[in-house]
Amino acid sequence: xxxxxxxxxxTDDALVLILHAGDVxxxxxxxxxxxxxxxxxxxxxxxxxxxxxxxxxxxxxxxVEAFANAASELSFRLKGLPVPKxxxxxxxxxxxxxxxxxxxxxxxxxxxxxxAGIDLRNCLAHGLxxxxxxxxxxxxxxxxxxxxxxxxxxxxxxxxxxxxxxxxIACRKFVRSLEQQLVAQL
Numbered sequence: 001x002x003x004x005x006x007x008x009x010x011t012d013d014a015l016v017l018i019l020h021a022g023d024v025x026x027x028x029x030x031x032x033x034x035x036x037x038x039x040x041x042x043x044x045x046x047x048x049x050x051x052x053x054x055x056x057x058x059x060x061x062x063x064v065e066a067f068a069n070a071a072s073e074l075s076f077r078l079k080g081l082p083v084p085k086x087x088x089x090x091x092x093x094x095x096x097x098x099x100x101x102x103x104x105x106x107x108x109x110x111x112x113x114x115x116a117g118i119d120l121r122n123c124l125a126h127g128l129x130x131x132x133x134x135x136x137x138x139x140x141x142x143x144x145x146x147x148x149x150x151x152x153x154x155x156x157x158x159x160x161x162x163x164x165x166x167x168x169i170a171c172r173k174f175v176r177s178l179e180q181q182l183v184a185q186l
Contacts, residue, residue: 007074007078008074008179008183010067010070010071010074011067011071011175011176011179014063014064014066014067014175015172015175015176017059017063018060018063018064018168018171018172018175019168019172021056021059021060021063021164021168050159053159053163053164054124054129054159056164056167056168057117057120057121057124057163057164057167058121058124058125060117060164060167060168060171061114061117061118061120061121061171062121063171064114064117064171064174064175065090065093067175067178068093068097068105068178069086069087069093071178071179071182072086072096072097072100072101072182073086074182075101075182075185075186076100078186079185079186084096084100090118093105094106101181101182101185102185103181105178107181108173108174108177108178108181109173109174109176109177110169110170110171110172110173110174110177111170111174112144112147112170113147113148113166113167113169113170114167114170114171114174115144115147116144116145116146116147116148116150117148117167117170117171119135119138119141119144119145120145120148120150120157120163122134122135123135123156123157129156130155130156131152131155131156131157136155145157147166147170148160148162148163148166148167149162149163149166150163
């Protein structure tokens, strides 16, 4: 925890979840019966080794997202201010931080790999492993994904072994940096 205020224990909670998402990536093994799945029209075969990485990415980005929302709400409560409506998308969350907290999420340490992780998570969660229409139209996607050693090929993203460990480090940096910027305003 970077703040001495016990109210900011939510940072510790987020950091523990981030750490354990990396542990899941290292230890989770899909059953042999799932060594190759063929989801039919949804994108071809999925290798067994991809499941732990995908699970870790989903957990990491969900944790960062929940922390960004909870930290903003806590900041308002500690200042004795009414809490504005919480944003539910990353573009709205970025605007929220600029408007209500006076800094951009992009200024936080670790943002660039976290942003790539958000795109990767969206591919997994909204595209069922395929690039969504929005991601397919994004001309800078390939460059962003290099932050995580992810290759965009066709309509899919392909992980490297370094993807999850790189994202774990970035998420930890981002959470700590976000907390520091919010605490500095109190």
